[in-house]
Amino acid sequence: MANGTTPSLLGPEDGPAFEVYNPLGSTPVVIVSDHASNAVPKSLGDLGLSADNFKKHIAYDIGTDMVSRLLAERLNAPAVIANYSRLVIDLNRQPGDPGSIPEVSDGITIPGNINLSQQATNDRLDRIFTPYHGAVDAEITKLWKSHAMPPALFSIHSFTPKMNGENRFWDMGVLWNRDPRMAKPLIKALEAWSGLHVGDNQPYSGRELAYTIDRHGTAGGIATCAVEIRQDHLANFDEASHWADILADGINHTLGTDGLHAVVRY
Numbered sequence: 001m002a003n004g005t006t007p008s009l010l011g012p013e014d015g016p017a018f019e020v021y022n023p024l025g026s027t028p029v030v031i032v033s034d035h036a037s038n039a040v041p042k043s044l045g046d047l048g049l050s051a052d053n054f055k056k057h058i059a060y061d062i063g064t065d066m067v068s069r070l071l072a073e074r075l076n077a078p079a080v081i082a083n084y085s086r087l088v089i090d091l092n093r094q095p096g097d098p099g100s101i102p103e104v105s106d107g108i109t110i111p112g113n114i115n116l117s118q119q120a121t122n123d124r125l126d127r128i129f130t131p132y133h134g135a136v137d138a139e140i141t142k143l144w145k146s147h148a149m150p151p152a153l154f155s156i157h158s159f160t161p162k163m164n165g166e167n168r169f170w171d172m173g174v175l176w177n178r179d180p181r182m183a184k185p186l187i188k189a190l191e192a193w194s195g196l197h198v199g200d201n202q203p204y205s206g207r208e209l210a211y212t213i214d215r216h217g218t219a220g221g222i223a224t225c226a227v228e229i230r231q232d233h234l235a236n237f238d239e240a241s242h243w244a245d246i247l248a249d250g251i252n253h254t255l256g257t258d259g260l261h262a263v264v265r266y
Contacts, residue, residue, distance in 0.1 A: 008043065009041055009043055009044075009123040009124060009127045009128070010041050010043075010127050010128075011041070011042055011043060013042055014041050014042055014043075015039075015083050016083060016131070017082070017083055017084065017127060017128040017129075017131040017132050018080055018081060018082055018083055018131060018132045018135050019080075019081045019083060020078055020079070020080055020081075020135060020139065021068070021069050021072050021078070021079040021080075021081055022069075022072040022073060022076070022077065022078050022079060023078050024078075025072060025075070025076045025077040025078040025079075026076060026077075026143075026146065027075045027076045027077040027255070028077075028143050028146075028147045028149065028150075028151035028152065028255070028261060029075060029077045029143075029151050029152040029153070029154055029251065029255060030077065030078060030079075030080065030136065030139045030140050030143060030151055030152070030153050030154070030216075031068055031071055031072050031075075031077055031078065031079035031080070031154050031155075031156065032079070032080045032081075032136055032153065032154070032155045032156070032212055032216075033061075033064050033065065033068040033079060033080070033081045033082060033155070033156050034061075034082055034086070034090075034091040034092040034132075034155065034157070034212055035060050035061035035064060035082065035086050035090075035091070035092065035157060036060065036061065036064045036065040036068060036081045036082050036083075037060055037065065037081075037082055037083050037084055037085060038054045038055070038059040038060040038085045039083060039084050039085060040054075040084065040085055040087070040088055041084065041088065044088065044112055045112065046112075047087055047088075047110055047111065047112030047113065048110065048111025048112045049087075049108070049110065049111070049112075053108060054085070056106075057106070057158075057159075057160050057231070058086075058087065058105040058106045058108060059085045059086065059087055060085055060086065061156075061157045061158040061159075061231075062158055062231045062234060063158050063229065063231060063233075063234025063235070063239075063240055064156050064157060064158050064229075064234075065081060066234065066237060066240035066241075066244075067156055067158075067229065067234065067240045067243055067244050067247070068081055068156050069081070070240060070241055070244035071156070071244045071247050071248055071251075074244055074245070074248035075248055075251060075252070078139050078142075078143075080132065080135045080136050080139055082132055084128050086102075087102065087105065087110055087113070088101075088124060088128060089101050089124040089125065089128050089129050090102070091128075091129060091132050091133070091211075091212065092157075092209070092210075092211045092212050093209075093211055094211055095125055095129065101113050101116065101121060101124060133212075133215065133216070136153075136212070136216050137216065140153065140216060140222070147261070149261040149262070150220075150221070150222045150223075150261055150262065150263055151222070151261070152182055152217075152222065152223045152224060152254075152255065152260060152261070153213060153216055153217040153222055153223070153224035154182070154224070154225065154226070154227075154251065155175075155210075155212055155213050155224070155225070155226035155227070156226070156227055156229075156247075157175075157226060157227065157228045157229075158228060158229045158230065158231045158234060159173070159203055159204070159228045159229070159230060159231065160230075160231055161230055161231060161232045168203050168230065169197055170197050170198065170199035170202050170203060170230065171196050171197045171198065171229070171230055171233060172190065172196070172197075172198055172199070172227055172228065172229050172230065172243075172246075173198070173199035173200075173201065173202040173203055173204065173227065173228040174186055174187050174190070174198065174199070174200060174201070174225055174226070174227055175201055175204060175205065175206035175210060175213075175225060175226040175227070175228060176201065176206045176210075176213075176224070176225040176226070177206045177207050177210050177213070177214060177218055178207075178218060178266035179217070179218050179223060179224065179264065179266050181223040181257065181259060181260050181264065182223040182224055182225045182254055182257075182260060183200075183206075183225040185253065185254040185257045185260075186225060186227075186250050186251065186253075186254045187200055189249065189250035189253040189254060190246065190250045193246060196246070199228075203228065204228060206225070206226060210226060212226075213225065213226050218266070220263070221262075221263035221264050221265040222263070223260045223261070223264075227247065229243055
C-alpha cells in the first residue's frame, strides 16, 4: 500500500466525499455529520489496519449516520454527511494539525498515514476535506437566501461510554464555544426529558475542539452548536430513532429563540 501516493485518491468505484441528505429540506438549520462513515477509498486499501479497527471509535462516530438522516427527516432540514473515515482525513480538524491525518489514534498506529508525501496529503484535502466543507457552505448559502436570514448550524457526534477506564455518565453532551444562542436553549429543552443526563461541554469542550462549527458558524456569526451522544445508546435503528426524536423536539424549541437567526459575532 503506497501511503496514498496513487494518481487519483478516489476512483470510479468510490463514492463522493459527502452526501447531502434531504437536499430539499427547507427548515433553517443545516445538520452536519463529520464522522459518520468508516469507509476508506479503494486506493488506500485498509491503511494497514485490521478490520476490527474500523468498528471502533477511532474510525468513525458510531450511530451518527442514522441519527443525522432521521433528524433531517424529522426537521425537514438538509444534512451534509461525510462518506469517509476520519482516519483518512478528519473533517473536524484544522489541516496541518497532527490529528488531521493521524499517524496514531487512541494508541493504535495507522501505517497508511505514516510519512505521507505533501502530494498525498494534498490529495486528501482536495478530494475529501475541501468538497465536504464546500457542501456545508453551499447548504448554508441556499437556506440563507431562501429565508433572507442566516440558518443555524447543528453538528452530530458520538462518544465512547468509557475513556481511560472511567465511565462517562452523560447520555448526551452539548458542545459550544463563544456563542450560547443555540446551545443554552437546547440544553434547557433536553433537560426537560425525565432522566436524561445532559452535559454542558461534556465529555468534550467546544472551547477546545470545534473546527466545523467554528469555521461555518461562529466565525461568520451564525448560531451553532454540536451534540455528542453516548455510543451505547445508538446500537440499532430503533435507538437512533429515539434520540432523533429527542433532538428534533429540542431543536424545534430552540429554532424559535429570539435572535437565533441573526448574525452575531462574539
